Amino acid sequence: MEYMRTVGRWRRVVRRVAAVAAVLVPLAVVSVVTAGPAQATGCRTNAHVYLTSVYPSSYRFENQPVDGGTDDYQMFAGDSTSFQVGGNGLRPYTSPAWRVESNVSGSFVFNGRVAGGNCVANETTVGLARHTVAGEVWTVRANYLTGNSGQFIQNQAHFRIFFVDPPPPEPWYWQPCYYAEACF
Incomplete structure (x- = not known):
């Protein structure tokens, strides 16, 4: 009888672990699948x-x-x-x-x-x-x-x-110096 109780407990433990795994494994897959593109889309604009x-x-x-x-x-x-x-x-x-x-x-x-x-x-x-x-x-x-x-x-x-073609240079004309101006 003791053996049957132990087996029953293990079955309940295995079912609970399986139920938790059934919930967590798809979440882990979704997070891994979405993590790749999220990292790739780090730029704010199109190139x-x-x-x-x-x-x-x-x-x-x-x-x-x-x-x-x-x-x-x-x-x-x-x-x-x-x-x-x-x-x-x-x-x-x-x-x-x-x-x-x-x-x-x-x-x-x-x-x-x-x-x-x-x-x-x-x-x-x-x-x-x-x-x-x-x-x-x-x-x-x-x-x-x-x-x-x-x-x-x-x-x-x-x-x-x-x-x-570049434009022709501006014509340079000699201009006389006026009083108090610097002549070059």
């Missing part, structure tokens, strides 16, 4: 890169087509060109990069700043000491990792620059 050193500024978002339209700008040809670029919603600790394709001098790459833990690659001015000529066209394409979806956006058409 985008931008150019702000021209007017109007140029933005490209992760949901725009890779071969979509570009913003077109005109600059004077010369010995150097600079851009102010940045990004937001990027995967932390990655850097956006832009690939420049020139119809005259081939292609090259320049990088923005590294995104911090807040998914922001702060603006930076990138100076390119490259000689450009009138008639040259630069097509600039963006490459970046998105912070929320984890996609790699590659060679997304961002902007184009058409280089033109």
Whole structure:
């Protein structure tokens, strides 16, 4: 009889443990399944890169087509060109990069700043000491990792620059010095 009571107690204990496990195991699975995406969606905005050193500024978002339209700008040809670029919603600790394709001098790459833990690659001015000529066209394409979806956006058409001849210099005329003026 004592044996039957012990077996009955063990059955009740096993049932209670099974009931608790039946409740806790699905909760653990749900928390593990939801923990992954919650950590991946740490950025407040969808990923985008931008150019702000021209007017109007140029933005490209992760949901725009890779071969979509570009913003077109005109600059004077010369010995150097600079851009102010940045990004937001990027995967932390990655850097956006832009690939420049020139119809005259081939292609090259320049990088923005590294995104911090807040998914922001702060603006930076990138100076390119490259000689450009009138008639040259630069097509600039963006490459970046998105912070929320984890996609790699590659060679997304961002902007184009058409280089033109600089204006002629202002004519310099000799002007006489007047009394009490410094003459140069």
